[in-house]
Amino acid sequence: MRGQFNITIIGAGITGLMFAALLTKGRHAASLKISVIDAVSRPVFSSANEVSLRVSAMANGSIEMLDSVGAWPLIKDMRVSPYQAMRVWDENDDPDGAAALYFDAAEFAVPQLGHIVENVLIQDALLRVLDDSNVVLSFDTKITAMPEADLVVGADGARSFVRELAGIKTNQWPYDQTAVVTHLKAEHEHRGIARQRFLHDGPIGMLPLADGRISVVWSTTPDEAARVVELPDDELGQILTDVSDGVLGRLTVAGPKGAFPLCAQHAENYVKAGLALIGDAAHAIHPLAGQGANLGLQDAAELAGVIDAAIGNGLHPGDRPVLRRYERARKGANLTMLHFMTGLNRLFTTDSGLVGDIRMAGMRMFNRSGPVRECAVKVALGVK
Helix, strand or coil, rough: CCEEEEEEEEECCCHHHHHHHHHHCCCCCHEEEEEECCCCCEEEEEEECCCCCCCEEEECCCCCCCCCEEEEEHHHHCCCEEEEEEEEECCCCCCCCCCEEEEEEHHHHHCCCCEEEEHHHHHHHHHHHHHCCCCCCEEECCCCCCCCCEEEECCCCCHHHHHCCCCEEEEEEEEEEEEEEEEEEECCCCEEEEEEECCCCCEEEEEEEECCEEEEEEECCCCHHHHCCCEEEHHHHHHHHHHCCCCCCCEEEEEEEEEEEEEEEEEEEEEEEEEECCHHHHHEEEEHHHHHHHHHHHHHHHHHHHHHHHHHHCCCCHHHHHHHHHHHHHHHHHHHHHHHHHHHHHHCCCCCHHHHHHHHHHHHHHHHHHHHHHHHHHHHHHCC
C-alpha cells in the first residue's frame, strides 16, 4: 500500500475544519497529505468585533470533540455562553404551563446542557490548531473542477459545488418559512436558559449570549420575514417581544439582523469513489432544535474514524466500499433527524384545533414519560 494519501477538503466551515483536525490527530496522520480549500477569506475572530449573527448551540458531545483536537481551550475563555436549562412551550400554553417542557442540567448531572458559540470563534480556534500541523490551508481560492486527490471531501455547505460537480442529486422539502435572525437586549436576565416558543407560523428560539443579550431565530412566513426585517429597530423589537410571549420582558434590537430562507434537503448519496460529503453538503435541517452543527461534527468524526481504520487495515481511503461504511453509519441517522425536525415543525404549525389539543396532551405525556424523556433529551443534547 502506498505511503501517503492526498485528502482535499473543500470548505472551511466548522465541519470541514473539524474533519481536518481529527485527521491530524489520528493514528495514521503521517500517511495523509491534507489540504483545505475555501472560496472566501480566512475567518478571524476578534473580541472587539460585534457578536456574529451565526451562532451555534454546541452540545456537550461536540464540546468534547473540540476539546479532543485542542480547540476548546482556545474557545472557552472567549465569548461563549453556557446554558444550564431549556424551556419549550406552545403558543396556546404559557412558559410555566403543564405542557411546557423544561430541561435542567442538574437533571443529567452535568454543569451545563451545552454552549452558545459564534461560528467564527469555532472556525478561528480550529484554524489555530491546524496552523500547528502540516495541513495546507488555501483561502480566497475558488475551484472550477473536481480537484485531483485520493479523496475529495465536500464540506462546502447546503449549496455544495462539490456535490454539483459529482452529479449527486438532493431531495428537498421546502418549509415555506424564512428565519429572521438578530440579537436583542432583554428587559429581564436570560439566566442561562435557552427558550423556544412554537407559533402557528413557525418557532422562535431565544439563545443566551455571554454579554447578557439573546440571539433570536424566528421562523415565519417569507412575506412576514421580508416585511419585518425592513422595519425600524423599535418596531421589530416590539414584534419580537409579542411573539416571544414577553417571557423576557421588553426586547430591544441590539445587533445586526438578517433573513434566511429555510429548506430541508438530503443528498441521495453521501459518497462515490474518491468522494464524500459531510455536514450541510450532505444534509440540511430546520434550525428549530439547533442540531445542524452537531450533526455535521458527528459526520466529521465518523468519516475520520473510517479513514483511520481503513489505512490501518491496508485499504485505500478513497475506495467506495470503505466510504460506504461512513455513509451507512450516518445517512440513516441524519435522515431520521431531518424528518423528525420537519414533522415537529409541521405538527406545531397546523391550524387544526384537534391537532393542537393532541399536541398539548402529547407534551404533557412526554413530561411524565420518565426513561423515554431522559433518553430523548440525552440524544438531542449529546449528554451521556
